[in-house]
Amino acid sequence: MDTIYMNQLASLVPKGEGVEEAMAAASAMDIADIQKMADETRAELNKLFHGPGAESVVFTPGVGAALDAVIRALFKDGDHVLISSMESDDVMNALNVIGHEADNGASGGVEYTRIPCNEKGQLVLFDPLKGEKGFDAVEKLLRPNTKAVIVNHASEVSGTILQAKEIAEFARRHGLLVIVNVAQTAGCVPIFMNIWGVDVLTFSGGYGLYATEKIGGFVASERAAALLGGADMRAKFEQDPLDAAAVAGLHRAFKFIEEKTLHTLSSMGRQRVEQFIRKIQHVNGVHIIGPGYKDRIPVISIQTDFMEETELEEALKNEYGIIIQSGLHHAEEAHKTLGTYPRGTARFSFNYFNTEEEVEKLTQALWQLTVRSDKVSDVKRMPKE
CATH class of the missing domain: 3.90.1150.10 (Aspartate Aminotransferase, domain 1)
Structure with a gap:
């Protein structure tokens, strides 16, 4: 059978053509060659996401590590964050370590409020039955200490594509940071980080990128990079040395993507x-x-x-x-x-x-x-x- x-x-299963072979061969490569591959892969990721530049791409051991690192680094006690009600355990675990849901009786830490989603998993931005339009439903959730919006671009459960472009537009109106997780959508749907005004884009090397889920990372806007360490951002968040096999696999996957x-x-x-x-x-x-x-x-x-x-x-x-x-x-x-x-x-x-x-x-x-x-x-x- x-x-x-x-x-x-x-x-x-399988990965992109040539990916497994590239990962296996990485053990024989020297540090200079691995760094060259990493830099070329950063450029490909930045191009794919229409990001601010290859220097803004940071690698982590998977998308979960990227989400955890970014959330812990960007928010402090007293901050309030809006999240979709379709977030992964990675986001919820990170937020619950440094804070709690708003209005639950707890005090201190980072508070978060869910933006409701409908039964299909799509963000409820307004309710026409209440005479609402635009972003009326989300506007009501804002607080004086709201700092950011976090949204999963597509659900790992239902496959639903959430309205990342629209929620980013809402965030820009209010000067909020925008964090979008594209682990499920990278390579599957077009993503325009700069045009949408996204501050942090988290990604995985798996699924639509045809490499391995053992490599992930984030892309930071100039504004977000300044908050995440500026010129020291990469040194602060990346493993040293990088996972050579994972980098080599993702590097080869982009050649497969270009060919197909x-x-x-x-x-x-x-x-x-x-x-x-x-x-x-x-x-x-x-x-x-x-x-x-x-x-x-x-x-x-x-x-x-x-x-x-x-x-x-x-x-x-x-x-x-x-x-x-x-x-x-x-x-x-x-x-x-x-x-x-x-x-x-x-x-x-x-x-x-x-x-x-x-x-x-x-x-x-x-x-x-x-x-x-x-x-x-x-x-x-x-x-x-």
């Missing part, structure tokens, strides 16, 4: 998630979490009436050779927003390497599991387009 890998967001083109790579993933949604939305007992095939990256979660998510993961693996992920996906707050907590979801994440035939096999597998279940009545036929 061949293995079909549909857990690309957690760990890429970002448009081709990203469009293939979108085609797979659209194909999956068009098929699975007609299968009885399967519930899609988040939006339709638009306004999302190639990541989708479901819950079913016929099987717990951990059971579904095991059944797909053992009976069909399909690898997915079940659980909370390191994003407890997002599940609370989406109404999937504490149960969690079964998550499928696709990319360029997943084929139309693989998605068809997945759909057939889910249908077969539904048919043989006694928990779902009125089972429908295998869906067509």
Whole structure:
């Protein structure tokens, strides 16, 4: 039985062509060559994100380390921060170490307030039923000590793309710092750091960049860099020495991206998630979490009436050779927003390497599991387009 890998967001299988080989060869490279690769990779990242310059790119051992370092460094006791209600555990853990949610009875530290999101995971910027428009709903959350807005560009649970451009516009109006995590969207959707006015962009070398999640980092605007150490920012936050294998892998991944083109790579993933949604939305007992095939990256979660998510993961693996992920996906707050907590979801994440035939096999597998279940009545036929 061949293995079909549909857990690309957690760990890429396979990585971009040549990445594994480049990582293996890095152990024989000298420090000067590794530094040269690191500088070239910084330039590629800055170009991809339309950032302020290669010198503004800082590497960390993964995106979680980047988020933790930036949040701890930028905020102090008495500060207030707005966050989306779709943030990852990395953001929540960092904030809860240095502070607490506003209005919870605690005192001291950094306070944070959630910007509500709807059942699809999108930011609620205004409520037309209340006669609101623009950013009215968010305006109400501001305080005299509000310093920044933190937003996850796309949910690792539902795949929902949040309105980073719009929230950055709101932040600029009020002189707030803007931190956007693009770990899920880098390489999948266009990102314009300078045009949007983002101060800190955190990223991962995994998923849409086709390298490894063991390297991540952040890109800082001139304003943010001054707060993060200025000329000493890189020395302050980067490991010394850098992880040579991770740097070499990301460096080679950009060559793979250039050869295949970002448009081709990203469009293939979108085609797979659209194909999956068009098929699975007609299968009885399967519930899609988040939006339709638009306004999302190639990541989708479901819950079913016929099987717990951990059971579904095991059944797909053992009976069909399909690898997915079940659980909370390191994003407890997002599940609370989406109404999937504490149960969690079964998550499928696709990319360029997943084929139309693989998605068809997945759909057939889910249908077969539904048919043989006694928990779902009125089972429908295998869906067509």
